[in-house]
Amino acid sequence: MALTLPTLVELDEICDKLRISLSSEDLIAYQGMMQGYVDAYNTVDAIPGKKPETYYPRGGWHRPAAEENKFNEWYVRCAIDGEADGPLKGWDIAVKDNVMVAGIPMMNGASTMEGYTPNVDATVVTRLLKSGARVVGKANCEYFCLSGGSHTCANGPVRNPINPERMAGGSSSGSAVAVATGECRGALGGDQGGSIRMPASFCGIVGMKPTFGLVPYTGIMPIEITVDHVGPMTRTVADNAKMLKALAGKDGFDPRQVYADEQVQDYEALLDKGVAGLRIGILQEGFGWAESDPKVDARVMAVARKLAELGAEVSQVSVPLHKLGSTLWAPVGIQGLYATMLVGDGYGISREDYYATDLMKFHARWRDQADEMSATTKLLMLFGEYVNARHGSYHYGKAINAVKTLRAAYDEALTQFDMLLMPTTPMTATEFPADDDVSQVKGAFEMLANTSPFDLTHHPAIAMPCGDVDGLPASVMLVGRHFDEARLYQAAAALEASL
Incomplete structure (x- = not known):
């Protein structure tokens, strides 16, 4: 170049x-x-570029026909076999389509990326293959992952397998559907505002957003470095813990991973320990949002009572700043993604990382195809440029500073409790929005009030199904101390066994 x-x-x-x-x-x-x-x-x-090693031979790939893609969950299908033995032997895995798999097309839900094929495997893909798993395809995701609904993908909407007239949640929409339908045992999802947990909620599966930096993000198209997370999506808590064990730890590339190796745990160790003695705080501010379905709030409160019956110490806790969390996310998410994912051609600058320069070169062409973008991408891009032109990064800096206060407020509550409990999404799976841009944007962002704060503060959070509301899954979210995923799995496993 x-x-x-x-x-x-x-x-x-x-x-x-x-x-x-x-x-x-x-x-x-x-x-x-x-x-x-x-x-x-x-x-x-x-200078010849140095890139991560790619292991395991791979054959071809194909775009699935309608009969093998009933809910539009797949972008492409493939078959990449990992080690002959390992903890994930026999597992079929779906990979969210913002995660690089060498030789397999990737478009991150965006028409401007169609035709791009990575030349490396993301670290998480390599780790799954080394653990004996088999990669069976790339799962559709939302346009540049900028939606909590499942209606913005350039390949068409991803439909909820429980009710196809409803959304599957986003942005890891296809990943959630592939797991929920049993087409794979696990899937990789990404989470910057709730994009693992929201589709897990809508589709009735288990989704873990690990502590920031526990799982390497190398080889995954970023949105904004301070909120980028990747994690496992599965049908059961035990499978989720096993998959996280295969994914966690430093890789030597990702600057997000300052403390990752020192904090890796045996995530399966506490699965059968029950909840007796665990202190669980019902986060008051996680209920009663303007968009909340009272039936979902009631269902999650019933879960809290169930945990008390199982022996946990359950009581109310208030963190008033939680109501500000999604507000703080706005400057970080908007200015960060605009500077990193768009102006910065997917990566931005000023950090040590593995820069997928082939992706950066390909992605730069968005400037000539901006009219094709989803309404969510256009809105955030337009507002990001407007703010940059008038105020630079001032509001981004103010928000990042305020996040420290929000993090401290949760940490204070977590000195009194082992974890916090609230609805994952305030509602069950929503209907597809109308075609106008205002409806499209509303349908993309109305469900992230409880999920987005913890992308900012980096606390681990697990979403799991907790019963039905009017025939659709409701979901409870448990949030723990940094790098305390094992305890979240402990409570989630006990709850899963009791429902």
Whole structure:
């Protein structure tokens, strides 16, 4: 990707944009001074790229026909066999389509990415294959993962397998459906505002958003580095714990993983220990949102009573700042994703990471196809540019600073309790929105009030089904201390056995 010296006309245009005044003579001088930098950039471009090793042979792939893609859960199907033996031997795994699998197409739900094929496996894919799993396909996800509904994917809406007239949740929509229908035993999901837990809630499965950095994000298309999480989606709690065990730990690339190795636990160790003596706080602010279904709130309160019957110490706790969590997410999510995923061509700058430069080069073409984008992407892009032009990163910085106070408020509550309990989503699976952009955006973001705060504060959170409301799954979310996933699995397993 050779760089050329800017012309004097181009330099003059840049000066206008940056409000720099240079004379004609100055322009010539500055042009000359840039030659050394152009040469340096081109030397860098010629350096052979170092990338993660890719293991395990892979054959072809195919776009599934309608009869094998009933709910539009799959983007492509494939068959990549891992080790002959291992803890996940015999497991079929679906991979969310923002996760790189070498030689298998990836479009991250976006028409602007169609035609891109990664040349590396994400670390999580390598780890699953090394554990004996088999990758059976890429699961559809929402357009650039920017929706909690399942209606924005460029390949068409992903339908809820329990009621196809309802949404499957997003953005890991196809992953949730593939698990719920039994087409695979586990799936990889990504979570920046609730995108593992919201589809888990709508489809009635188990989804874990691990502590930030516990599972490496290397080889996954980012949204914003401070909220990027990847984790397991399964039908059972035990399977979820086993899958997380295969995924966790440092990989040497991901800068999110400062403390990951020191904090890896045996996530299966407490599955049969019951909840006697566990202290569980019912988070008052997690109930009674304007969009809450009172039946969902009641169903989750019944779960709290069940946990008390099983021997847990259950009582109410208040964290008033929880109501501010999704508000704080807005500047971080909007400014962060605009700078990283769009202006930064998927990665942005200023961190040590594995930069998938082939993806960055391919993704840069979004600038010529912006009209194709989903309403959610357009809205966040337009507002991000508006704020950047007038206030720069000021509000992003204010929000990140405020997140520390929010994190401390949860941490204080978690000194009194082992975990917090609330509905995962305030409602069950919603209907598909109308085609107008206002309805499309509302249908994408109305369900993330309880999930998004914990992407900011990095606490682990597990969503699991807890009964039906009017024939659709309700879901309870348990939130724990950082790197205390094993205790969340302990409570979730006891609850699962009792329902």
